[in-house]
Amino acid sequence: MIFEERQIEKNNFSSRATLLFGSIILGLIAVLIKVFSLQISGYSDYQLAALKNKNYAVPVQSLRGEIFDRNGKVLVKNQPTFDLITRPNLISDIDSFLDEIEPVIFLSHTDISRYKKLQKEKAFVNKELVLKKDLSDEEIARFNVRSFNFQNAFIAKRYRRITDYPEIFSHVLGYTSRTDDDYESMPEIPKSHWKDAELSYAHGLIKGRIGLEEIYDDYLSGKHGQRVYEINARGQLVQPLSFIEPEKGSDLFTNLDIEAHKSAAKYLGNRKGAVVAIDLESGGINVLYSSPAYSINKLSNGMSDTEFQDLINDLDKPFFNRALQGRYPPASTIKPAIGMYGLSNNIVNWDFEIKDPGFFTLPETGRVFRDWLKGGHGKVDMHKAFLVSSNTYFFSLAYQADIQELSNHLSSLGFGQKVCLDCFGEDQAFVPTPEWKYSMMNAGWVKGDTVNLGVGQGYLVATPMQLANYASLLATKGKYFEPSLVTFGNQKKSIKIWQDDRFDDSDWSKMHEALLGVIESDHGTARSIRGLKEFQVAGKSGTAELVSLDSKEAYQEVRASESLRDHSIIIVFGPMPNPRYAVSVIIENGESGGAIAGPVAIEVLKSLIDE
Amino acid sequence: MNKLFQKIYFDPYIFFSIFLLSMLGLFFLFSASNADTSIVSKQFFYVFVGFIIMILASQPDPDIFRRMSGLFLIFSLLLLSITYLFGPEINGAQRWVRIGPLSFQSSELLKLAVPVFLANFLFDKKLPIQRKEIIISLIIICCCFFIVFRQPDLGTALIIACSGLFVLFLSGLSWSFMGGSFILLIISSPFIWNILLQPFQRQRIATFFNPESDPFGASWNIIQSKVAIGSGGLLGKGFGQGSQTQLNFLPETETDFIFSVIGEEFGFLGVLLLLSIYLFLLLRCFYLALSARDRFCRLVIGGLSLTFAANLIINLCMVVGLLPVVGMPLPFISKGGSSLVSLFLAFGIIVSMGTHKKFLPQ
Structure with a gap:
């Protein structure tokens, strides 16, 4: 090769090598920029991703x-x-x-x-x-x-x-x-x-x-x-x-009381039913017991499948909380509420008397509503109507009631709504109205329905919780606390007031006197429990009929089947004259209210008062 | 001592930058292998052998290399065909030839043989080089490429092709020819994709373009590599402290992904230092190429150092997510005796080409 040719070749090589080495340097710069974007700009994202990888x-x-x-x-x-x-x-x-x-x-x-x-x-x-x-x-x-x-x-x-x-x-x-x-x-x-x-x-x-x-x-x-x-x-x-x-x-x-709960369980025994007790000073629920029950220790710590299936399939439904979810006709325990309605609406006064022949005949249809006592109670005023639990008196009172107003009145006493502040799964039960009957049964409200309501039978149902709440309203003369299982220390619950201008202090005193007489007087329907205690107690018992019958004889046939027997119900409060506790008791198929549910209520009251 | 240095052919810049790189390599490898001293000491042995080979290879006159280049190519191809016929299968690929206790990846030698042979073939040709010469060169390049590609080893095959093309380009390939072949490459790309690439290679390329499509499958490697580098920040997490590396979230830490380990544990500054050393080494090669005594030396230095640079850039781009994953080690740092020894040999040849001076015109 001659010299010039070599010089051309060398220059040619130089420019081409510069081009390639230059591209390599550009590549290195591109890598460096990419690394910069990962390590400096993207640092926080990638640091987080690395932590997520390794931290568990x-x-x-x-x-x-x-x-x-x-x-x-x-x-x-x-x-x-x-x-x-x-x-x-x-x-x-x-x-x-x-x-x-x-x-x-x-x-x-x-x-x-x-x-x-x-x-x-x-x-x-x-x-x-x-x-x-x-x-x-x-x-x-x-x-x-x-x-x-x-x-x-x-x-x-x-x-x-x-x-x-x-x-x-x-x-x-x-x-x-x-x-x-x-x-x-x-x-x-x-x-x-x-x-x-x-x-x-x-x-x-x-x-x-x-x-x-x-x-x-x-x-x-x-x-x-x-x-x-x-x-x-x-x-x-x-x-x-x-x-x-x-x-x-x-x-x-909580406001629960171990001794009172033990009494409730002991005296209810293996019967189906419920007990609710409320402390009137705070609204605290001392007893909320439903029978039959089940072992929560087993449920909490592992129960075998067969044991669990047995509980589920038990015909007595142990998982059913009767105290909060059982819907029972309040029967005669509703009578104080009906009386309050009659007095505040001037349908009756304390002196008003009827003659009780042992039945009430509905003028429109001639349908006969029987009293529990054949032959009746004779001359009955309101006081006596409570004592002897005269059905005829309350039939005729309810007959004159306006069903809409009466429904509102019952609702104002806590029926048909949840009353407990912190109860699990409370049922609101039910207060019937004409609209309800029309929409559900496609039938109009008839006078007979109102008359039945007067003695707590028919469509009206209430839970033991509602009955205890109602008893505490009666016991405190309308100035009561909403019931709750837990009362947080410094957080005082505000008092609830039921009042009606036409139902004054003297009405309340007479009401208490009458309800005291139900238990403490010689003629009271629940006088059988009078001797069980050393303090005085007011209350009202009831017998909820599960089948509507016209005579005592017919009931004897029904009795044969235990599940059709009447429920026995009582609400009590005491010790009188300054009541501290209100109790409701329901015993399913227990029959006669006062004598059966009464002793349970008294024993629970006794354990509460003794402490 | 000074006399000795005057007698032997030696380039201090290349020597010390390679020394620095390989010492750093041992240091990084210690962390990347979870402090496995047997791996590090094995690597140390290869580095030691490598330096001896480099110094020995620097001594012969370039003319000896030139005359031996044909034999060298034939020897490399022979070794490769032995591998092809008898070599053990590792990870589905036959790449290794065993010599006693040592195994050698025979394709590594081709990376050197192809550019040296082409330089010899082209150094005395008139400018611009003729079509006949181009075609002969291309046939040699293609043959070598396909032999390695069939192993299958796409990474090394590409590097071998590059090494040949670099020499071809530097020796004065005409621009019009290059433009024409580029168009041809574009046209034939569907053919390459469908017929030549293995399924796993196709998948790697697919995940490269859409890494989030399969975060736990094929793109796991690249995602974890980015997380490792990114979480290193400016200063890194410290030696042996990289959670991505030490807890094995990062794959292949000792080989392909060792750069991610460096990024995680030594941060941006560590990366900057490492890249500076590489850059220095490349600039020194560039200088030697320009100042070499004749065309053959220039072509060999250019071809070998650019092949080294391409190897480096492909690895870096792969681990930071700029290129799809191809198996390619980080030169002087990644574990692996074959590539290390062939690198030292390459730089030995470069030093020989760069330091032998002939003042008389040919």
Whole structure:
């Protein structure tokens, strides 16, 4: 090659090499810009993504608050039990481990098969696994002596939700049941992490079901803690990073009374029915008992399927809370309300008398409404009408009532609506109106319907809770508190007032006098319970007829079938003259109100007053 | 000592920048392998052998390389065909040839043999080079490309093609020819996509263009790599502290994705330092190419250093998400004896070409 040619070649090479090396430098700059955008501009996003990759947060279960009665005695507590926990990832041979531990801890076949099923999955991500729940003292002692043989197993405390009165507070307290997650309370922890929660309860993550446990669930449940683990790309736990301690839930101080509840359960026995008692000074509910009941300890801590099915299929419906959901005709216990209506609407006054022949004939149709006493009570004024529970008197009073106004009046006394502030699943029962009858039965309201209402029969139904609320209104002469299971210390409930200008203090006094006479006088229908106590009690009993019959003889035939027998009902308040408590009792198919439901009410009153 | 340095052919700039890179490489590898000393000591051995090879390769006169280039190419191809017939299968690909306890990825040698051979073929041709010469060069390049591509090893095959094309370009390929072949490439791209690419290669390219489509499948690698680099920030998380690396969220930390480890643990400043060393090394090669004694040396230095640069850029672009994932190590840093030794050999040849001076005109 000649010199010029070489010079041309060299220049040509230089420019081409510059072009290529220049492109390489541009490539390096492009990489640097990209790295800059990742590391500097995108830093916070990517840092978060890296944290999300490696940080695995699990909830640490909080303990629920405990529940106390009005005297500070514990109703529901957290009782420690002990579980045997293993670290399956560190156990090389599961079978020989189980063989070794069997003489120390009794293991059932289901324990073993469940353990074997779960251990592989837990071992992979090195998590803990429960081998046996609720160890006996003997097992704990045996294990502790030999614990050096079992490096990869340990005993841990797990709580159970326990009450010492599982059968007598079932409906009002409610129970707790297992839940898969508590995501709503802690949305920062993803749903899938809840299966790895660090548990405080042997039964797992729990949530209140029915009763106080459900109504006050947020208050009782406290705040779950949180433990953050570092995990690797395969999801295996590497090490714990941080821990936030759980906060125990608040304790719940209720108005319930253990002794009174015991009395209610004892005197109701195995009969179906309900008892509600209210403290008139605060509106606090001291007793809310429904029979038959069930064991909330079993429900909270694991009940076998057959036991549960038996409860569900029981014809007496133990899960049915009669105190809040049972709809009963109030029968004669409605008479004070009808009397109040008659007096405040000037249909009658205290001196007004009728002649009671033992029946009332509806003028329009000639239909006969019978009194419970054949032949009647003779001359009856209002006072006597309460004492002897004259149906004829209230038939004729109701006959003159305007059904719309009477419905409004009953509603103003709490019928047909929920009256308790914090009861779970309260039913509002029902006060009939002409519109209702027309839309439901496609029939017009007739006078006979109003007449029936006058003695608490027919379409009107009420719950024991409503009857107790009504009794507390009567006892406080209209200045009562709304009933509630829990009264928060400094938060005084405002008083509720029922008043009517045409129903004054003297009317109230006469009403109390009459209702006192029902129990305490020689002629009162509930005089049989007079001797059961040392204080004076006012009240009104009732017998709710389930079948409408024209004669006593016919009833004797009906009696043969127990489920058609009359319900016995009573509302009482005392001690008179300054009543402190109001009680309602219903005994299904108990017949004659005063004599059957009466003693239960008196015993409950006695336990409440004795304290 | 000074006398010795005057006697041997040695370039201090290249030597020290490579020394720095390979020492940093050992350091990063220690963290990337979760402190596996056996991996690091093995790599240290390769680095040591590499330096010896580099110094030895710097000594012969360029003319010796020129005369040997044909033999070198034939030897490389022979080695490759042995691999093809007898080599063990690793990850579905036959790439390795065993020599005693050592295994060698035979395609690495082709990266050197192809540019040296083409430089020899083209250095005395008149400008502009003729069609006949271009076609012979292209046939050689294509043959070598396809042999490696069928292994299958797309990354290395592309690098080999690049190494040949760089020499062809530097030796004065006409612009009109390049324009024509570019158009041809565009037209034939559907054919390449459907017939030549393996399904997994097609999938990699598809996920590159839409990485969020499959966050736990094929694009996992690239997403985790970006998270690792991004979460390093300005200063990094510290040596051995990168959660993406240490907890194995990042794949292939010792090989293809070691740059992400550096990004995570040493941050933007670490990346800046590393890229500066590479840049310095490349600029030194550029200088040597321009000041080399003859056309053959220029072409060899240019071809080899640009091949090295392409290798580097492809790896960097891949881990930061600018290119689809192709298996390509980060030179001097990633684990792997074959690529390391062939890199040292390449730089040994570059030093030889750059430091032997012949003052008499040919």
